[in-house]
Amino acid sequence: MIAFAELLERLTLTPGRLAKIALLRRFFETEPDPDRGIGLAALTGELSFEAAKPALIRALAESRTDPTLFAWSYDYVGDLAETTALMWPDPEPDRRRNAPVPSLAEVVDGLATTPKTQLPALVAEWLDLSTPEVRVAILKLITSTLRVGASGRLAKVALAELGGGRIAADDIEELWHGLQPPYGELFRWIEGRGPKPDPRDAPVFRPPMLAHPLEDADVAALDHALFAAEWKWDGIRVQLVATQGGRRLYSRGADDISAAFPEIVEAMRFDAVLDGELLVVRDGAVAPFADLQQRLNRKAPTARMMENYPVAVRLYDILFEAGEDLRPLPFAERRARLEAFVREEAPDRMSLSELIEVPTLAELQELRAGARAASIEGLMLKRRDSPYLPGRPKGLWWKWKRDPLNIDAVMMYAQRGHGKRSSFYSDYTFGLWRDTADGGRELVPVGKAYSGYTDAELKQLDRWIRNNTVHRFGPVREVSHAEDHGLVLEIAFDAAQLSARHKSGVAMRFPRINRLRLDKPPGEADRLETLMALVEGVAVEQ
Structure with a gap:
């Protein structure tokens, strides 16, 4: 110990x-x-x-x-x-x-x-x-909260180094869900004292292939004819693993989320490993991410919840079929295999991701520009000759997300972080102005952010919060947020959606601090109506 x-x-x-x-x-x-x-x-x-x-x-x-x-x-x-x-x-x-x-x-x-x-x-x-x-x-x-800045992936990299270069971290990842603590057979293999563990037909997770963000400089050099384009849907990336040894639904981070989505696992009556996006879909229309959030992190969803938030998977890729490893094949061939698989198996609650065919890069740019109006997160570009490789290889897959939105909000509350940030106020609740019944106006909380700032800005924020605390509620500090005294934060976010769970009636997707607006008095921060005007539609047709 x-x-x-x-x-x-x-x-x-x-x-x-x-x-x-x-x-x-x-x-x-x-x-x-x-x-x-x-x-x-x-x-x-x-x-x-x-x-x-x-x-x-x-x-x-x-x-x-x-x-x-x-x-x-x-x-x-x-x-x-x-x-x-x-x-x-x-x-x-x-x-x-x-x-x-x-x-x-x-x-x-x-x-x-x-x-x-x-x-x-x-x-x-x-x-x-x-x-x-x-x-x-x-x-x-x-x-069960170590919070030491060492992820499971980092531990597997260290294990791979223990093998003296004979073994890659991805090799360990592919065996991981077929192993049990204290991993005696894994250590014997890594150290050259035993054979490679055989998960046999266990439904193990395979490291996913990830995309790089497409920046303006990359667009200028892009030969779009080499790529296939797909919509980037605003759900969560999942891997569907169905083998003779069982069926599992994994998140992109290798978490087993099968219990949270039993209807998807029930529909996996095939022998294959598929890559896709988990979404809430009603009558053929994709619902906002806020609806999917109702189902996330729930170990046993009720029948009512499953009825109100019906989930489905938009399929992107096929990694294995009947035990055959398809990952070395080019994307174009894997796509053909996936289309044939869907035609033959017709799996319930699953559909193919649409390929977008446009003759010019300019037309592709127009589609991307219109993604927000269609409540779509952006585009995915995949080289037609790319194999399915673990990690984030440069130049093979690109994610071309729509530009973020911005609002100026006022900090209202702060709370300490965890781990290295446990001594700093690093989590911030911010609000926007709205009118009151008596003709005045008030700040209403609209979101929380705990990223986007530099270490120097974190220290600056922490010092300001300590010097401007007006009330304490357990671990939470209320800070000064009057019209003439307070701190304005420019918040960047990907989308705004109606939400009955929030007092303001609206929720933001991926809010983060874009910059500190030290030049702006709180009274000039944005109104709630500004954010409401950015709310996306309830659903988007396929």
């Missing part, structure tokens, strides 16, 4: 990607089985515990510390595990000396198998035996 705690601390304090990979590789090289495999599972988000939850940590902390002081400290630190670890009272020195710190495997086994009624005493005993660094690691395992 000590080595894992040290790894988490060093990853948190290390900014560089290559340095993080080196730390991960050293951990995998030096730690024994099964601890290194369990550490890998924790870093990749594969661990979860039925009885151990964040509420257990809070209850323990409040039983050993002053509850009011703990609440204030948690509000300041912004991280439950770190606050508890730092405030946990040290036991008698002899007790720590006479009992060993539990191993990582012992902690994970204890969290998984200990009855719920006995778990608080066990966790308290571990915390008593541990240093603050080890306490943080134990508590972060319970909260």
